[in-house]
Amino acid sequence: MKRYWFVFCQSDIVLEKLSDGTYTIPFSENAPAFVKSSATVHTITPFEDGSEVRAVSLDIPVIDDPRYEMCGLRASYYKLNINLYNKAGKCQEILYWDQNTRFCGVCGGPMKLHTDISKRCTVCGKEVWPQLSTAVIVLISRGDEILLVHARNFRGTFYGLVAGFVETGETLEEAVRREVKEEIGLAIKHLRYFGSQPWPYPSG
Numbered sequence: 001m002k003r004y005w006f007v008f009c010q011s012d013i014v015l016e017k018l019s020d021g022t023y024t025i026p027f028s029e030n031a032p033a034f035v036k037s038s039a040t041v042h043t044i045t046p047f048e049d050g051s052e053v054r055a056v057s058l059d060i061p062v063i064d065d066p067r068y069e070m071c072g073l074r075a076s077y078y079k080l081n082i083n084l085y086n087k088a089g090k091c092q093e094i095l096y097w098d099q100n101t102r103f104c105g106v107c108g109g110p111m112k113l114h115t116d117i118s119k120r121c122t123v124c125g126k127e128v129w130p131q132l133s134t135a136v137i138v139l140i141s142r143g144d145e146i147l148l149v150h151a152r153n154f155r156g157t158f159y160g161l162v163a164g165f166v167e168t169g170e171t172l173e174e175a176v177r178r179e180v181k182e183e184i185g186l187a188i189k190h191l192r193y194f195g196s197q198p199w200p201y202p203s204g
């Protein structure tokens with residue numbers, strides 16, 4: 001049975017080059033590269049049309065096959081359709097989570113996959129799920145102007161919007177007010193929710 005293979009090496013993903021110059025995700029029975037028997041092949045939520053999805057992380061990049069190209073996840077936004085790009089983000093999140101939760105935070109025992117999106121400690125039974133680091137980004141406007149900021153950690157001379165992580169015990173609205181106060185010292189009015197998106201770089 002054919003399925004989509006989201007194959008990563010660190011933060012780069014394997015893309016398949018098509019004859020018309022566009023790119024896709026390999027769709028085949030087997031992974032498009034050799035997968036060690038010790039590697040975990042993750043089953044990811046299927047696409048809406050029922051197509052199955054697998055994700056796996058390789059130790060070495062796929063560079064010796066002209067059909068494929070390694071591409072950074074951010075850059076793949078410009079090469080994949082939005083459904084494939086979003087799924088690539090989810091796969092990267094699951095692989096990152098798997099690699100960063102090898103041992104139990106309570107007793108140090110080895111963790112084992114329990115469901116597709118949970119792990120359980122083989123010693124004490126503690127369960128963990130992929131962690132999200134919730135962040136807010138806020139557009140501040142006055143009339144037809146918007147406020148841009150330049151942060152010290154920005155490389156180059158570009159400007160951005162006020163943004164930051166939500167702290168424990170804080171609502172999204174409180175996080176927005178706190179970040180704006182901290183970054184530019186302003187109190188804001190007429191706070192309005194706009195929308196949300198996943199941000200897999202990583203766990204956002």
Ligand SMILES: [Zn+2]
Pocket residue numbers: 104105106107108109121122123124125126
């Ligand atoms: Zn444990």
